[in-house]
Amino acid sequence: MTIEMWLTLAKLGLVLIPFALVPVMILLERRGAAFIQDRPGPSRAAIPLPGGLRIRGFGMVHNFTDGVKLFFKESLVPSFAYKPFYILAPAIPVVTAVLTPALIPWFGPITLDGGVRVVGQFLDANSGILALFALSSLSVYGVVLGSWASNSKYSLLGGMRASAMMISYEVSMGLGALGLFLLVGSFSLTAVVEWQAAHAWGILVQPVGFFLFVTSMFAECNRSPFDVAEGESELVAGFHTEYSAIKFALYFMGEYCHIVIASALIATLYLGGYSPFPFDLHAFSIHTETGSYFDWLPKAPYDAAFIARNLGTWIGIFAAGTAILLLGAAAIVGAHKKRYASFKASDQKARAKEYGFFIAVFAIIGLLAIVGAVGAFTQIDPASEATRVDGVVRYPLWVQLATAAIQVGIVLAKTLFFCWVFVWVRWTVPRMRYDQIMALGWKVLLNVALVNLLVTAIVAKLVGVGK
Amino acid sequence: MAKVVPRPELTFWERIYFVEIFKGLATTIGHAARSLLKPETLPTLDYPEVQPDIPRDYRSQHRLMIRPDGESRCVACFMCSTACPARCINIVAEESPDHHIEKRPAKFEIDLLLCVFCGFCVEACPCDAIRMDTKKAVMAGDNRASFVIDKKQMMSWNPKDYPLEDTQSQKAPGGALNAEALAAFKSGDHH
Numbered sequence: 001m002t003i004e005m006w007l008t009l010a011k012l013g014l015v016l017i018p019f020a021l022v023p024v025m026i027l028l029e030r031r032g033a034a035f036i037q038d039r040p041g042p043s044r045a046a047i048p049l050p051g052g053l054r055i056r057g058f059g060m061v062h063n064f065t066d067g068v069k070l071f072f073k074e075s076l077v078p079s080f081a082y083k084p085f086y087i088l089a090p091a092i093p094v095v096t097a098v099l100t101p102a103l104i105p106w107f108g109p110i111t112l113d114g115g116v117r118v119v120g121q122f123l124d125a126n127s128g129i130l131a132l133f134a135l136s137s138l139s140v141y142g143v144v145l146g147s148w149a150s151n152s153k154y155s156l157l158g159g160m161r162a163s164a165m166m167i168s169y170e171v172s173m174g175l176g177a178l179g180l181f182l183l184v185g186s187f188s189l190t191a192v193v194e195w196q197a198a199h200a201w202g203i204l205v206q207p208v209g210f211f212l213f214v215t216s217m218f219a220e221c222n223r224s225p226f227d228v229a230e231g232e233s234e235l236v237a238g239f240h241t242e243y244s245a246i247k248f249a250l251y252f253m254g255e256y257c258h259i260v261i262a263s264a265l266i267a268t269l270y271l272g273g274y275s276p277f278p279f280d281l282h283a284f285s286i287h288t289e290t291g292s293y294f295d296w297l298p299k300a301p302y303d304a305a306f307i308a309r310n311l312g313t314w315i316g317i318f319a320a321g322t323a324i325l326l327l328g329a330a331a332i333v334g335a336h337k338k339r340y341a342s343f344k345a346s347d348q349k350a351r352a353k354e355y356g357f358f359i360a361v362f363a364i365i366g367l368l369a370i371v372g373a374v375g376a377f378t379q380i381d382p383a384s385e386a387t388r389v390d391g392v393v394r395y396p397l398w399v400q401l402a403t404a405a406i407q408v409g410i411v412l413a414k415t416l417f418f419c420w421v422f423v424w425v426r427w428t429v430p431r432m433r434y435d436q437i438m439a440l441g442w443k444v445l446l447n448v449a450l451v452n453l454l455v456t457a458i459v460a461k462l463v464g465v466g467k
Numbered sequence: 468m469a470k471v472v473p474r475p476e477l478t479f480w481e482r483i484y485f486v487e488i489f490k491g492l493a494t495t496i497g498h499a500a501r502s503l504l505k506p507e508t509l510p511t512l513d514y515p516e517v518q519p520d521i522p523r524d525y526r527s528q529h530r531l532m533i534r535p536d537g538e539s540r541c542v543a544c545f546m547c548s549t550a551c552p553a554r555c556i557n558i559v560a561e562e563s564p565d566h567h568i569e570k571r572p573a574k575f576e577i578d579l580l581l582c583v584f585c586g587f588c589v590e591a592c593p594c595d596a597i598r599m600d601t602k603k604a605v606m607a608g609d610n611r612a613s614f615v616i617d618k619k620q621m622m623s624w625n626p627k628d629y630p631l632e633d634t635q636s637q638k639a640p641g642g643a644l645n646a647e648a649l650a651a652f653k654s655g656d657h658h
Binding site: 032034035036037038039040043332335336338339340342343344345346347351424425427428429 | 488491492494495496498499501502503504505506507509510511513515516517518
């Protein structure tokens, strides 16, 4: 097999990232909710190991027990439901959730020997973002079809509300994002990220568009404060009232997958995708007669070539970041261990053992990461292996692959941050009333989006940025 | 005359809702950071591994007080079952072998599923024979019969679980004051 085919297979693996992040997302939701509400969070499910060790994995075991329960529960179909659509509906959100990440660029273009260019997304369609919007909007069919096929009043009301809301917010979502595409001049997501790497992040050039897009994304994902589809107080559970067992789990997974994809999309469009710095840092260097200060600040564009040039530094930064995170986690687990030791608890020894186990694992990996960081800072220097082809610096394949891995790491870090924002907002902002949501969508966001688009167009024309 | 509470007038910044969301986000992230970094300040207990500290005057499951010689203090006067609004106390009296005491309970049962934990039985008792200070607030069982506690169950408490200031409890067998109380009891001083 050629390298190109291997890279395509690897990109197929990247497409499954949102699906793989669903358990992380559920854990983040449970723990985040608990910590925001001053609770310790999930602590019951555990894997017993020999030696009295009970691994609870910070609540991660709960996800597996939930999965086992939902898989083996009786898959009930109400007698009054319209069976074909009732069974089809939960699959739709999951299918769209697996398809959409194919359009998100996870790393910058790689140039192989012979000038073959491999882009960092599975499908670099010219329509790019349009195809993504079209696919992610399909998930509304899952809600509508499921609610209608359930043949129940609560389901239908919830589904109608959800679909009306999702369709309304689609307008301001598209118009809000349009300002950015006006500046970039292309619908290709790789082009959007390359533009941000060369100029500035979308959140800086389009702050209004960013907030419009994020607000609309909350509505698109059926998340609080726009989660009227499952208003427990009035609609039982909304569109999935009649769903149980694995069919409910599919809805649930589809919803969380959608959140991860929305986060990845926001990271790509407005947080610079795989570009590490928000704007040209070199603009801050000061030149005087006696010399220049801060001249070492890196110059834009912060694209793949920039990371490949300073590969040792970037691998070092990533290893150091991992080390700081892990050692911090060890310190936090230590604080929790100390807290638990102060109680008269019945499972004192098992808890102390488990916390000790995690502290040891985190500390060992963290220290190894420190060694790796030092090694990367001092040992890796790709400049010596660079060749010049037609006046363009070309790095060997391993440097390009390492660069791609770092870029995937940058995108993932931004995505996970925005996943946390989704959780954070859910446990902060109370659910809005249905008429308030409609008023906000049509009377406020739509108008703001139009004005934003107009102002962006005029400024872009005057400054001469856009095309 | 009904008191009219006027709706608070929202300022401009509150009405556009935007700034307030960020204030709310700041509050919640503060709580999340506190739970994560300073877990010792968490008010939530890791129940049931960590049990809450129930105050002694909390009305919990009943116990029957014990005389220094190990018998029940109850004289089967039926005051508690008469005072009980839930009628959950079932007493059968019999003659006491002790000639100083007229009666004693042959059977003393409380149906905890009927009990409303009002504490009237404790107040009605003339002999300080029934108390509700066991701190047992959570009762679990898999059949109804297990919730009917009898005399033996109510008398099987340990004086060491009760504070030294609780002299009545310490006079029971195994308590700190049992020896002198038993001597006084033997000499005929029943109070």
